[in-house]
Amino acid sequence: MSLLKIESLTKRFGGVGAVDDCSPEVASGSITGLIGPNGSGKTTVFNLVTGFIPKDSGSVSFKARTIDGLGPDRIYALGIGRTFQLARIFPRLTALENMLVPVRRKGLRALFSGAAWSHEKERAMEMLEFLDLSLVAKTLGGELSYGQRKLLELGAVMMAEPELVLLDEPAGGVNPALLERIGDRIRRLNARGITFLLVEHNMSFVMNLCSEVVVLHRGRPIASGRPAHVRSDPAVLDAYLGA
Amino acid sequence: MSLARSGDAWKVGGLIAVLAIALLLPAIAPDPATTNVAVFTVMYVGLATAWNIMGGYGFGSYTLGLLLARIGMAGGYAPFLIVPAAGLATAALALGIGWFALRTRAATFVIVTIAFMFMLQLLAENLVGLTGGGGGLSYPVPPWGGDYFNTPFYYAMLALALLSLAISWRIRRSKFGLGLLAIRDDEDKALAVGVPTRAFKLTAFVISAALVGMIGGVYGYYVTYIYPQFVIDPLIGISMVLMVFLGGLGTLTGPVLGAVILEPAQLYLAYNYGASRLYLVFYAAVFLIVILVLPRGIVPSVGRLISDRRARAGPSAPAAAKAVAP
Incomplete structure (x- = not known):
């Protein structure tokens, strides 16, 4: 069953077609990789799905319900989380506070009561523990290493218990040891029932982690399926190696 | 502790x-x-x-x-x-x-x-x-x-x-x-x-x-x-911003301190040198000093000074814990 269904998604920037009649699907419970050469429209797909930029045409539905026209905060509230390419965290908030910002509360009164309820703090600390970040809980985001920021961003997105998480280059600029840790944590979160869609350039990372792969070329999917199958697809080889 | x-x-x-x-x-x-x-x-x-x-x-x-x-x-x-x-x-x-x-x-x-x-x-x-x-x-x-x-x-x-x-x-x-x-x-x-x-x-x-x-x-x-x-008058807004920057943006005590320092000084100038806008020259000087010397404002800068002192005084002080490597 597909959790996220994208139909005929199209976006042009001036005369350039960034995403063109693009209709990939993300199966519930999968770790789906969205790959493709630079400029093939991967991040644009993310920005369109999460409501950061308006689409020209096409539609996106999540759990068989359309999310067209909703803003990023509403889409997040429905259960689609995302990370950014260069690990965006709040630099002047501590790691723990970074974890608490996404926590959702209902009602106006709850909004004006304490910044961290004890059960929220407990959950945040558990997540920091899970990511091996508990030692830096009180450190400002801006003072963390790049790898720690990547992990923190992933953890923070998880705090609102999304069902689908879009990861923009989770392996980008990360050393091999940390890469393994990030891959491992994604796998373990997936085992808890969270579906992932990730954009990534590191092919071995994608091939090891993903259960499904979609290849974009010039804003259009040219192949999809199991990693082993996609890897040997002539159209894919052509897109990556050809002109 | x-x-x-x-x-x-x-x-x-x-x-x-x-x-x-x-x-x-x-x-x-x-x-x-x-x-x-x-x-x-x-x-x-x-x-x-x-x-x-x-x-x-x-x-x-x-x-x-x-x-x-x-x-x-x-x-x-x-x-x-x-x-x-x-x-x-x-x-x-x-x-x-x-x-x-x-x-x-x-x-x-x-x-x-x-x-x-x-x-x-x-x-x-x-x-x-x-x-x-x-x-x-x-x-x-x-x-x-x-x-x-x-x-x-x-x-x-x-x-x-x-x-x-x-x-x-x-x-x-x-x-x-x-x-x-x-x-x-x-x-x-x-x-x-x-x-x-x-x-x-x-x-x-x-x-x-x-x-x-x-x-x-x-x-x-x-x-x-x-x-x-x-x-x-935009000057009211400018005075206020200067007070906040002088005292320390994003702190509770900063704006209070900035107001307590600047407003009496401004009134002193106004009452002693007539209703001229001489205080604007004074404000400009303060603005420059704050931006060049104290960009974070008094409260955060003094706070930093104190925590640095403490960190140097004893390695077990809380600030030292921040140095834990990734």
């Missing part, structure tokens, strides 16, 4: 001492020259804490003046009870202006609010039938006089400053405040993790406007005559 505890004790003790001095000031120094400076200083403590919206202050002044004229209320203590109405009206105005202005960010937002401020000033100057135009708007004159004249205004301003501080303190510790801090750091990222940024910014804008509007109302009653070019 004990270091932190004793630090807290000092803070609480200091707070009580400052509050006691503030409450007893008219008794300690009853001469009008001093209480006059005190009224304006406490006024700026409130303004700097609430972070004035451009022009909100003047709007509050006009609202209260017009309301008092409309109900035909005589001078006395009763007009103080109408002050919250000026706050409500200013909040309503901020809701309308903010709805449009908060579609923009950062520098653009500042420019849009300044444009709205000049529109308000023009309206106040030209709606002569309503505001009296350039001839000014008069308030009822309080029946008390002499040395006591400033005292009720001082307490009214102090009450509003304390209200601003209390609200600011409460917000800082709330979920809403955490959302605002997140917006300050990275607005798009905040949106991506579900913070309804526009609603949050609008709420903050409206709360700030309500406080500033009330302060403007008390100011109008104090000076009993208001003119468009003085109460709807």
Whole structure:
């Protein structure tokens, strides 16, 4: 069953077609990789799905319900989380506070009561523990290493218990040891029932982690399926190696 | 841990001492020259804490003046009870202006609010039938006089400053405040993790406007005559921003300290060197010094100095724990 269904998604920037009649699907419970050469429209797909930029045409539905026209905060509230390419965290908030910002509360009164309820703090600390970040809980985001920021961003997105998480280059600029840790944590979160869609350039990372792969070329999917199958697809080889 | 505890004790003790001095000031120094400076200083403590919206202050002044004229209320203590109405009206105005202005960010937002401020000033100057135009708007004159004249205004301003501080303190510790801090750091990222940024910014804008509007109302009653070019003046906003930067942006005590240093200094210059705008030269100098030497403001810089000292004094001090490698 597909959790996220994208139909005929199209976006042009001036005369350039960034995403063109693009209709990939993300199966519930999968770790789906969205790959493709630079400029093939991967991040644009993310920005369109999460409501950061308006689409020209096409539609996106999540759990068989359309999310067209909703803003990023509403889409997040429905259960689609995302990370950014260069690990965006709040630099002047501590790691723990970074974890608490996404926590959702209902009602106006709850909004004006304490910044961290004890059960929220407990959950945040558990997540920091899970990511091996508990030692830096009180450190400002801006003072963390790049790898720690990547992990923190992933953890923070998880705090609102999304069902689908879009990861923009989770392996980008990360050393091999940390890469393994990030891959491992994604796998373990997936085992808890969270579906992932990730954009990534590191092919071995994608091939090891993903259960499904979609290849974009010039804003259009040219192949999809199991990693082993996609890897040997002539159209894919052509897109990556050809002109 | 004990270091932190004793630090807290000092803070609480200091707070009580400052509050006691503030409450007893008219008794300690009853001469009008001093209480006059005190009224304006406490006024700026409130303004700097609430972070004035451009022009909100003047709007509050006009609202209260017009309301008092409309109900035909005589001078006395009763007009103080109408002050919250000026706050409500200013909040309503901020809701309308903010709805449009908060579609923009950062520098653009500042420019849009300044444009709205000049529109308000023009309206106040030209709606002569309503505001009296350039001839000014008069308030009822309080029946008390002499040395006591400033005292009720001082307490009214102090009450509003304390209200601003209390609200600011409460917000800082709330979920809403955490959302605002997140917006300050990275607005798009905040949106991506579900913070309804526009609603949050609008709420903050409206709360700030309500406080500033009330302060403007008390100011109008104090000076009993208001003119468009003085109460709807960008210099009020600039003074406030300078106070916040000098004391320390994003701290609770910073704006208070900035106001307590700058406003008496400005009044000293104004009273001793005539109504010239010499103080602007002084402000420019302070602005330059703050930006070049103290970009973070006094409170954060001093705080850093103290924590660095402690870190050097003992390796077990909390600041040293931050050095843990990735």
